[in-house]
Amino acid sequence: MSSKNFIKILLLLALLQMFQAGVAAQSGEYNSVVKLVENFYHVKHKGLPLLARVGMRIARPDEVKSFKLATFEDQDFSPAGQTDFYTAMKRTLSSEWRPLVQVRSRQDGEQTYVFTRDAGEWLSVLVITIERRDATVLQVEVAPQALVKWIQNPEQMSRSLINDATSDSEQ
Amino acid sequence: MNFLKNSTMKLLGLALFLAIACASVYAQSGRIETSGIDHLASRASETVDINMDERLLQMSARLLSTQDQDEARVRELISGLKGIYVKSFSFDHENEYAETDVEAIRSQLRAPGWTRFLGVHSRHDGENVEVYVMMENNLIVGLAILDFEPKEFTVVNIVGPVDLERLSRIEGQFGVPDFDLVRETTPTRRNE
Numbered sequence: 001m002s003s004k005n006f007i008k009i010l011l012l013l014a015l016l017q018m019f020q021a022g023v024a025a026q027s028g029e030y031n032s033v034v035k036l037v038e039n040f041y042h043v044k045h046k047g048l049p050l051l052a053r054v055g056m057r058i059a060r061p062d063e064v065k066s067f068k069l070a071t072f073e074d075q076d077f078s079p080a081g082q083t084d085f086y087t088a089m090k091r092t093l094s095s096e097w098r099p100l101v102q103v104r105s106r107q108d109g110e111q112t113y114v115f116t117r118d119a120g121e122w123l124s125v126l127v128i129t130i131e132r133r134d135a136t137v138l139q140v141e142v143a144p145q146a147l148v149k150w151i152q153n154p155e156q157m158s159r160s161l162i163n164d165a166t167s168d169s170e171q
Numbered sequence: 172m173n174f175l176k177n178s179t180m181k182l183l184g185l186a187l188f189l190a191i192a193c194a195s196v197y198a199q200s201g202r203i204e205t206s207g208i209d210h211l212a213s214r215a216s217e218t219v220d221i222n223m224d225e226r227l228l229q230m231s232a233r234l235l236s237t238q239d240q241d242e243a244r245v246r247e248l249i250s251g252l253k254g255i256y257v258k259s260f261s262f263d264h265e266n267e268y269a270e271t272d273v274e275a276i277r278s279q280l281r282a283p284g285w286t287r288f289l290g291v292h293s294r295h296d297g298e299n300v301e302v303y304v305m306m307e308n309n310l311i312v313g314l315a316i317l318d319f320e321p322k323e324f325t326v327v328n329i330v331g332p333v334d335l336e337r338l339s340r341i342e343g344q345f346g347v348p349d350f351d352l353v354r355e356t357t358p359t360r361r362n363e
Contacts, residue, residue, distance in 0.1 A: 083213050100227070101346070102220035104212065107263075116227065123230075144234035148245060151223055151231050152344050 030139045032092045033128060034070045037135055040085055043075040045137070065122070065141045072135040079109035079132070089113065089128070097126060101154045108132075114154060123147055129159070201305040201313015201330045205258050207275040211324065214267050215260035221346035225253040225330075248340055252331035257346045259325040268324050273317065276326055277301075280315055297321045300350060314338065316350060 034045055047070070082104045090099075093115060101114040109132040117124040122141040129136050142150065150157045212218045228249045235246035260268065280287070280303040289302040298320045305313035311334055316327040327347055329338070343349040 098224065098227075099220070099222055102218065104215075104218045106216045118226075144230070147227075148231045148235060148242070151227060151249075152245065154221060154223075154346055155219075 029093055029097070030068050030126065030137070033089060033126065034137050036085075036088055036092050037070075037072065037128070037130070037137060040081075040088060041072075041075070041077050041130075041135075043072050043077070043135070045070040045072050064143070064146065066124075066139070068137075068139040070137045074133050075135075077109065077130050077132055077135055079106050082106065082111055085111070085130075086113065093126075100125075100150075103155055112155065112159065125150070200253070201328075202254060202256075203276060203279045203313075203315055203326070203328050205256065205276065205326055205328070208258065208260075208268075208272050208324070208326070211260045211268055211272060214262065216263045217259075217261040219257065219259040219346070221255070221257040223255040223345060228252050228255070248337065249345075252329065252333065254328070254330040255341070255345050255347060256328040256330075257325070257348070259348065260323065262322045262324075265321040267322070268319075272324065273319055276315075276317060280317075285313075285315075318348070318350065 038044060086102065086104070096117045097115040098117070099113070100116050101112060103110070103112040105111075109130075111128070111130040113126075113128040115126040117126075119141050122143060124139065124141050127136070127138045127140075229252075232246050232250045235242040237243050237246065262268070279285075284305045284307065285303050286306060287301060288304045289300070291298070291300040293299075298318070301317040303315045303317075304311045305315075310332060312330070312332065314327075314329045314333045316325070318325040318327075325348060329341065329347075333341070341347050
Protein backbone atom coordinates (compact mmCIF):
# COMPACT_ATOMS: atom_id res chain seq x y z
CA MET A 1 0.00 0.00 0.00
CA SER A 2 1.39 3.40 -0.95
CA SER A 3 1.96 5.91 1.84
CA LYS A 4 -0.58 8.29 0.20
CA ASN A 5 -3.31 5.66 0.37
CA PHE A 6 -2.33 4.78 3.91
CA ILE A 7 -2.68 8.43 4.96
CA LYS A 8 -6.07 8.64 3.19
CA ILE A 9 -7.31 5.58 5.05
CA LEU A 10 -6.02 6.98 8.34
CA LEU A 11 -7.80 10.29 7.68
CA LEU A 12 -11.00 8.48 6.77
CA LEU A 13 -10.81 6.41 9.93
CA ALA A 14 -10.20 9.53 12.00
CA LEU A 15 -13.20 11.25 10.40
CA LEU A 16 -15.38 8.21 11.03
CA GLN A 17 -14.22 8.13 14.64
CA MET A 18 -15.07 11.84 15.06
CA PHE A 19 -18.51 11.34 13.51
CA GLN A 20 -19.23 8.37 15.76
CA ALA A 21 -18.01 10.30 18.79
CA GLY A 22 -20.32 13.18 17.87
CA VAL A 23 -23.32 10.89 17.49
CA ALA A 24 -22.44 9.12 20.73
CA ALA A 25 -22.10 12.44 22.57
CA GLN A 26 -25.50 13.59 21.28
CA SER A 27 -27.38 10.48 22.36
CA GLY A 28 -25.06 10.09 25.34
CA GLU A 29 -26.56 13.01 27.21
CA TYR A 30 -30.11 11.89 26.46
CA ASN A 31 -29.20 8.41 27.75
CA SER A 32 -27.57 9.96 30.82
CA VAL A 33 -30.77 11.86 31.64
CA VAL A 34 -32.83 8.67 31.25
CA LYS A 35 -30.34 6.89 33.52
CA LEU A 36 -30.53 9.76 36.02
CA VAL A 37 -34.34 9.45 36.23
CA GLU A 38 -33.94 5.70 36.75
CA ASN A 39 -31.33 6.04 39.47
CA PHE A 40 -32.89 9.03 41.24
CA TYR A 41 -36.40 7.55 41.46
CA HIS A 42 -35.45 3.85 41.32
CA VAL A 43 -37.62 3.24 38.27
CA LYS A 44 -37.19 1.61 34.87
CA HIS A 45 -37.99 3.17 31.53
CA LYS A 46 -39.89 1.52 28.72
CA GLY A 47 -38.21 1.52 25.34
CA LEU A 48 -40.27 1.98 22.21
CA PRO A 49 -40.91 -1.10 20.10
CA LEU A 50 -39.46 -0.89 16.57
CA LEU A 51 -42.91 -0.69 14.94
CA ALA A 52 -43.93 2.23 17.12
CA ARG A 53 -40.70 4.04 16.18
CA VAL A 54 -41.42 3.49 12.48
CA GLY A 55 -44.98 4.72 13.04
CA MET A 56 -43.72 7.84 14.76
CA ARG A 57 -41.30 8.53 11.92
CA ILE A 58 -44.22 8.53 9.50
CA ALA A 59 -46.68 10.38 11.72
CA ARG A 60 -44.50 13.16 13.07
CA PRO A 61 -44.83 16.62 11.57
CA ASP A 62 -42.20 18.13 9.25
CA GLU A 63 -41.14 20.52 11.98
CA VAL A 64 -39.74 17.75 14.15
CA LYS A 65 -36.93 15.23 13.57
CA SER A 66 -34.62 12.81 15.42
CA PHE A 67 -37.14 11.66 17.93
CA LYS A 68 -35.82 9.98 21.09
CA LEU A 69 -38.41 9.02 23.66
CA ALA A 70 -38.31 7.15 26.94
CA THR A 71 -41.46 6.65 28.99
CA PHE A 72 -41.87 5.56 32.56
CA GLU A 73 -45.36 4.28 33.30
CA ASP A 74 -47.18 3.55 36.53
CA GLN A 75 -44.17 3.85 38.80
CA ASP A 76 -43.59 5.89 41.92
CA PHE A 77 -42.19 9.41 41.43
CA SER A 78 -42.30 10.89 44.87
CA PRO A 79 -42.45 14.70 44.71
CA ALA A 80 -39.80 14.96 47.44
CA GLY A 81 -36.36 16.11 46.36
CA GLN A 82 -37.50 18.00 43.23
CA THR A 83 -34.77 20.63 43.61
CA ASP A 84 -32.12 17.94 44.12
CA PHE A 85 -33.26 16.26 40.93
CA TYR A 86 -32.97 19.50 38.97
CA THR A 87 -29.47 20.09 40.37
CA ALA A 88 -28.43 16.56 39.41
CA MET A 89 -29.87 17.03 35.93
CA LYS A 90 -27.96 20.27 35.39
CA ARG A 91 -24.79 18.44 36.42
CA THR A 92 -25.55 15.66 33.95
CA LEU A 93 -26.04 17.97 30.96
CA SER A 94 -23.19 19.87 29.33
CA SER A 95 -23.25 23.67 29.33
CA GLU A 96 -24.36 23.62 25.68
CA TRP A 97 -27.83 22.80 26.96
CA ARG A 98 -29.48 26.02 28.07
CA PRO A 99 -32.48 25.88 30.42
CA LEU A 100 -35.60 27.36 28.79
CA VAL A 101 -38.43 26.31 31.06
CA GLN A 102 -38.53 24.90 34.56
CA VAL A 103 -41.87 24.27 36.23
CA ARG A 104 -42.18 22.40 39.50
CA SER A 105 -45.36 21.81 41.44
CA ARG A 106 -45.01 20.06 44.75
CA GLN A 107 -48.77 19.89 45.21
CA ASP A 108 -49.41 17.98 41.97
CA GLY A 109 -46.01 16.31 42.03
CA GLU A 110 -45.41 17.59 38.51
CA GLN A 111 -42.11 18.72 37.05
CA THR A 112 -41.39 19.99 33.54
CA TYR A 113 -37.93 20.88 32.33
CA VAL A 114 -37.02 22.09 28.85
CA PHE A 115 -33.47 22.58 27.67
CA THR A 116 -32.35 23.76 24.22
CA ARG A 117 -29.14 23.38 22.27
CA ASP A 118 -28.07 24.60 18.83
CA ALA A 119 -28.18 21.96 16.11
CA GLY A 120 -27.15 23.91 13.04
CA GLU A 121 -30.24 25.33 11.38
CA TRP A 122 -32.38 23.33 13.77
CA LEU A 123 -32.67 23.40 17.51
CA SER A 124 -32.33 20.39 19.80
CA VAL A 125 -34.94 20.38 22.53
CA LEU A 126 -34.84 18.12 25.55
CA VAL A 127 -38.09 17.85 27.49
CA ILE A 128 -38.41 16.02 30.78
CA THR A 129 -41.80 15.70 32.44
CA ILE A 130 -42.37 13.91 35.69
CA GLU A 131 -45.74 13.30 37.33
CA ARG A 132 -46.68 11.25 40.39
CA ARG A 133 -46.91 7.94 38.49
CA ASP A 134 -45.46 8.66 35.04
CA ALA A 135 -42.48 10.35 33.46
CA THR A 136 -41.22 11.06 29.96
CA VAL A 137 -37.86 12.05 28.53
CA LEU A 138 -38.01 13.35 24.98
CA GLN A 139 -35.31 14.74 22.76
CA VAL A 140 -36.25 16.19 19.39
CA GLU A 141 -34.81 18.50 16.85
CA VAL A 142 -37.30 21.18 15.94
CA ALA A 143 -37.44 23.31 12.82
CA PRO A 144 -37.17 27.08 13.06
CA GLN A 145 -40.91 27.45 12.39
CA ALA A 146 -41.71 25.30 15.41
CA LEU A 147 -39.29 27.31 17.52
CA VAL A 148 -41.56 30.34 17.32
CA LYS A 149 -44.48 28.36 18.73
CA TRP A 150 -42.18 27.15 21.50
CA ILE A 151 -41.10 30.55 22.68
CA GLN A 152 -44.61 32.00 22.48
CA ASN A 153 -45.94 29.43 24.86
CA PRO A 154 -43.03 27.33 26.11
CA GLU A 155 -44.80 25.48 28.91
CA GLN A 156 -47.91 24.51 26.94
CA MET A 157 -45.89 23.60 23.84
CA SER A 158 -43.65 21.26 25.85
CA ARG A 159 -46.65 19.47 27.28
CA SER A 160 -48.41 19.13 23.95
CA LEU A 161 -45.24 17.76 22.31
CA ILE A 162 -44.93 15.14 25.04
CA ASN A 163 -48.63 14.29 24.72
CA ASP A 164 -48.33 13.94 20.93
CA ALA A 165 -45.21 11.80 21.23
CA THR A 166 -46.63 9.47 23.86
CA SER A 167 -50.00 9.08 22.15
CA ASP A 168 -48.25 8.36 18.82
CA SER A 169 -46.14 5.69 20.46
CA GLU A 170 -49.17 4.06 22.02
CA GLN A 171 -51.00 3.73 18.70
CA MET B 172 5.52 34.62 53.35
CA ASN B 173 5.50 38.03 51.72
CA PHE B 174 5.00 36.39 48.35
CA LEU B 175 1.95 34.55 49.68
CA LYS B 176 0.57 37.76 51.17
CA ASN B 177 1.11 39.68 47.92
CA SER B 178 -0.47 36.93 45.83
CA THR B 179 -3.48 36.73 48.13
CA MET B 180 -3.93 40.50 47.96
CA LYS B 181 -3.65 40.40 44.17
CA LEU B 182 -6.20 37.59 43.95
CA LEU B 183 -8.57 39.41 46.28
CA GLY B 184 -8.18 42.56 44.21
CA LEU B 185 -8.85 40.64 41.01
CA ALA B 186 -11.92 38.97 42.52
CA LEU B 187 -13.24 42.36 43.66
CA PHE B 188 -12.60 43.87 40.24
CA LEU B 189 -14.40 40.96 38.54
CA ALA B 190 -17.34 41.22 40.93
CA ILE B 191 -17.69 44.96 40.23
CA ALA B 192 -17.27 44.39 36.49
CA CYS B 193 -19.95 41.67 36.45
CA ALA B 194 -22.34 43.81 38.50
CA SER B 195 -21.88 46.79 36.21
CA VAL B 196 -22.35 44.64 33.09
CA TYR B 197 -25.66 43.41 34.55
CA ALA B 198 -26.62 46.96 35.52
CA GLN B 199 -25.81 48.40 32.12
CA SER B 200 -27.50 45.63 30.18
CA GLY B 201 -30.86 45.98 31.89
CA ARG B 202 -30.54 42.41 33.12
CA ILE B 203 -31.04 41.71 36.78
CA GLU B 204 -29.55 38.86 38.76
CA THR B 205 -32.21 36.59 40.25
CA SER B 206 -30.17 33.64 41.45
CA GLY B 207 -30.32 35.17 44.95
CA ILE B 208 -33.94 34.01 45.31
CA ASP B 209 -33.44 30.50 43.91
CA HIS B 210 -33.45 29.09 47.43
CA LEU B 211 -37.20 29.85 47.61
CA ALA B 212 -37.81 26.90 45.27
CA SER B 213 -37.37 24.46 48.14
CA ARG B 214 -40.20 26.16 50.06
CA ALA B 215 -42.50 26.92 47.12
CA SER B 216 -45.43 24.75 46.18
CA GLU B 217 -44.94 25.80 42.57
CA THR B 218 -41.91 27.21 40.79
CA VAL B 219 -41.76 28.59 37.26
CA ASP B 220 -38.46 29.66 35.72
CA ILE B 221 -38.28 30.78 32.10
CA ASN B 222 -35.11 31.90 30.33
CA MET B 223 -35.29 33.17 26.78
CA ASP B 224 -31.97 34.61 25.79
CA GLU B 225 -31.12 36.89 22.89
CA ARG B 226 -29.92 34.02 20.70
CA LEU B 227 -33.26 32.20 21.00
CA LEU B 228 -35.37 35.34 20.52
CA GLN B 229 -33.42 36.69 17.56
CA MET B 230 -33.14 33.28 15.91
CA SER B 231 -36.94 33.14 16.00
CA ALA B 232 -37.35 36.75 14.85
CA ARG B 233 -35.08 36.17 11.85
CA LEU B 234 -37.08 33.19 10.74
CA LEU B 235 -40.49 34.78 10.92
CA SER B 236 -42.12 35.91 7.73
CA THR B 237 -42.83 39.56 7.10
CA GLN B 238 -45.67 38.59 4.73
CA ASP B 239 -47.76 36.53 7.13
CA GLN B 240 -49.70 38.90 9.39
CA ASP B 241 -49.44 36.82 12.56
CA GLU B 242 -45.75 36.07 12.09
CA ALA B 243 -44.99 39.70 11.29
CA ARG B 244 -46.74 40.75 14.49
CA VAL B 245 -44.63 38.39 16.62
CA ARG B 246 -41.49 39.38 14.71
CA GLU B 247 -42.08 43.03 15.48
CA LEU B 248 -42.74 42.20 19.11
CA ILE B 249 -39.52 40.33 19.76
CA SER B 250 -37.13 42.03 17.37
CA GLY B 251 -34.41 43.86 19.27
CA LEU B 252 -35.20 42.11 22.55
CA LYS B 253 -32.18 40.66 24.32
CA GLY B 254 -33.95 38.45 26.77
CA ILE B 255 -37.13 37.56 28.60
CA TYR B 256 -36.65 36.06 32.05
CA VAL B 257 -39.40 35.02 34.45
CA LYS B 258 -39.09 33.56 37.92
CA SER B 259 -42.20 32.85 39.92
CA PHE B 260 -42.82 31.12 43.25
CA SER B 261 -46.20 30.18 44.74
CA PHE B 262 -46.46 29.13 48.35
CA ASP B 263 -49.01 27.20 50.38
CA HIS B 264 -48.78 29.57 53.31
CA GLU B 265 -48.09 33.25 53.89
CA ASN B 266 -44.68 34.56 55.04
CA GLU B 267 -42.73 31.87 53.21
CA TYR B 268 -40.48 34.51 51.67
CA ALA B 269 -38.87 37.37 53.53
CA GLU B 270 -38.51 41.08 52.87
CA THR B 271 -34.79 40.35 52.31
CA ASP B 272 -35.74 38.23 49.30
CA VAL B 273 -37.65 41.13 47.75
CA GLU B 274 -34.78 43.41 48.72
CA ALA B 275 -32.28 41.13 46.93
CA ILE B 276 -33.98 42.14 43.69
CA ARG B 277 -35.09 45.65 44.62
CA SER B 278 -31.60 46.72 45.67
CA GLN B 279 -30.35 46.10 42.11
CA LEU B 280 -33.10 48.36 40.82
CA ARG B 281 -31.74 51.27 42.84
CA ALA B 282 -28.58 51.23 40.72
CA PRO B 283 -28.02 54.18 38.38
CA GLY B 284 -30.11 53.96 35.24
CA TRP B 285 -33.08 52.24 36.84
CA THR B 286 -36.22 54.27 37.62
CA ARG B 287 -39.31 53.14 39.49
CA PHE B 288 -42.01 53.65 36.93
CA LEU B 289 -45.08 52.31 38.65
CA GLY B 290 -46.11 51.00 42.03
CA VAL B 291 -49.47 49.46 42.77
CA HIS B 292 -50.41 48.32 46.26
CA SER B 293 -53.71 46.64 46.87
CA ARG B 294 -54.74 46.58 50.52
CA HIS B 295 -57.66 44.36 49.56
CA ASP B 296 -55.65 41.32 48.42
CA GLY B 297 -52.20 42.36 49.59
CA GLU B 298 -50.83 42.47 46.07
CA ASN B 299 -47.89 44.70 45.30
CA VAL B 300 -46.67 45.37 41.80
CA GLU B 301 -43.61 47.48 41.12
CA VAL B 302 -42.41 48.28 37.62
CA TYR B 303 -38.91 49.60 36.99
CA VAL B 304 -37.38 50.72 33.72
CA MET B 305 -33.77 51.24 32.75
CA MET B 306 -33.24 54.24 30.52
CA GLU B 307 -30.31 54.85 28.22
CA ASN B 308 -30.25 57.93 25.97
CA ASN B 309 -33.98 58.43 26.58
CA LEU B 310 -34.72 54.88 25.47
CA ILE B 311 -35.92 52.03 27.64
CA VAL B 312 -33.34 49.25 27.51
CA GLY B 313 -34.64 47.10 30.31
CA LEU B 314 -37.76 46.50 32.34
CA ALA B 315 -38.32 44.71 35.62
CA ILE B 316 -41.59 43.79 37.25
CA LEU B 317 -41.81 42.69 40.87
CA ASP B 318 -45.10 41.16 41.86
CA PHE B 319 -45.30 40.09 45.46
CA GLU B 320 -48.41 38.83 47.16
CA PRO B 321 -48.81 37.04 50.51
CA LYS B 322 -48.41 33.64 48.84
CA GLU B 323 -46.66 34.52 45.59
CA PHE B 324 -43.49 36.19 44.42
CA THR B 325 -42.79 36.84 40.74
CA VAL B 326 -39.93 38.64 39.02
CA VAL B 327 -40.07 39.44 35.31
CA ASN B 328 -37.10 40.95 33.52
CA ILE B 329 -37.29 42.01 29.89
CA VAL B 330 -34.00 43.16 28.39
CA GLY B 331 -34.02 45.37 25.32
CA PRO B 332 -36.27 48.10 23.96
CA VAL B 333 -39.66 47.68 25.58
CA ASP B 334 -42.40 50.15 26.40
CA LEU B 335 -45.77 49.71 28.09
CA GLU B 336 -47.54 49.23 24.79
CA ARG B 337 -45.12 46.48 23.79
CA LEU B 338 -45.30 44.98 27.28
CA SER B 339 -49.09 44.81 27.11
CA ARG B 340 -48.71 42.71 23.95
CA ILE B 341 -46.02 40.47 25.46
CA GLU B 342 -48.07 39.81 28.63
CA GLY B 343 -49.74 36.43 28.59
CA GLN B 344 -47.21 34.89 26.20
CA PHE B 345 -43.46 34.13 26.12
CA GLY B 346 -43.92 32.88 29.68
CA VAL B 347 -44.73 36.38 31.01
CA PRO B 348 -47.77 36.44 33.33
CA ASP B 349 -50.62 38.75 32.44
CA PHE B 350 -50.35 41.63 34.94
CA ASP B 351 -52.79 43.77 32.97
CA LEU B 352 -50.48 46.70 33.60
CA VAL B 353 -52.03 48.99 31.02
CA ARG B 354 -55.32 48.79 32.89
CA GLU B 355 -53.45 49.30 36.19
CA THR B 356 -52.05 52.60 34.97
CA THR B 357 -55.42 54.04 33.96
CA PRO B 358 -56.81 56.68 36.36
CA THR B 359 -60.03 54.71 37.02
CA ARG B 360 -58.26 52.29 39.39
CA ARG B 361 -57.03 53.63 42.68
CA ASN B 362 -55.69 51.03 45.04
CA GLU B 363 -52.80 52.97 46.49
